[in-house]
Amino acid sequence: MKIDRHWLAGIPRTPSPNFDDRPDPADISLLVIHCISLPPGEFGNDYIDRLFCNQLNPDDHPYFKEIYQLEVSAHLLIKRDGSCVQYVPFDKRAWHAGKSEYEGRERCNDFSIGIELEGTEFAAYTDQQYVQLAKVIRALLEAYPKLSAQRLAGHSDIAPGRKTDPGASFDWQRLLGLLK
Numbered sequence: 001m002k003i004d005r006h007w008l009a010g011i012p013r014t015p016s017p018n019f020d021d022r023p024d025p026a027d028i029s030l031l032v033i034h035c036i037s038l039p040p041g042e043f044g045n046d047y048i049d050r051l052f053c054n055q056l057n058p059d060d061h062p063y064f065k066e067i068y069q070l071e072v073s074a075h076l077l078i079k080r081d082g083s084c085v086q087y088v089p090f091d092k093r094a095w096h097a098g099k100s101e102y103e104g105r106e107r108c109n110d111f112s113i114g115i116e117l118e119g120t121e122f123a124a125y126t127d128q129q130y131v132q133l134a135k136v137i138r139a140l141l142e143a144y145p146k147l148s149a150q151r152l153a154g155h156s157d158i159a160p161g162r163k164t165d166p167g168a169s170f171d172w173q174r175l176l177g178l179l180k
């Protein structure tokens, strides 16, 4: 897997309008792992793409009425079958972390890359997701030298008390093992 001008080469793109410039484009130094499913617990539809592109229809599900006006994004989604979609180029600031702090530094969106796994905090992630996530992270570590396998956080780690993803269902040891 290769990164070409801040996009993963050969990976489908669904450009999101929800991004802006990083305060320091050279500071890409944290990876944040999230999970998402829309509606919660359902997989394999295009609602995540719609949310990140501000095209979620509030009439499609009661839960969507609560979230359709959010302007959010992540750099990348890894679906249950391991396939990816990229929404925001890595040198731009995606809007995934919200109020957050890592090692005393606030506004993690400024300096992080946000990766969403299609899933929930309770259901095991798929083998294909772990394999693909490790491939993506290896490519990112190569392209952005300030990243490292030690600078990996869950959304719950940088927004404790507010966020709980990717949840106990995410096996950090398995990921770290794949990155060795």
Ligand SMILES: [Zn+2]
Binding pocket: 033, 034, 035, 096, 155, 163, 165
């Ligand atoms: Zn999250």
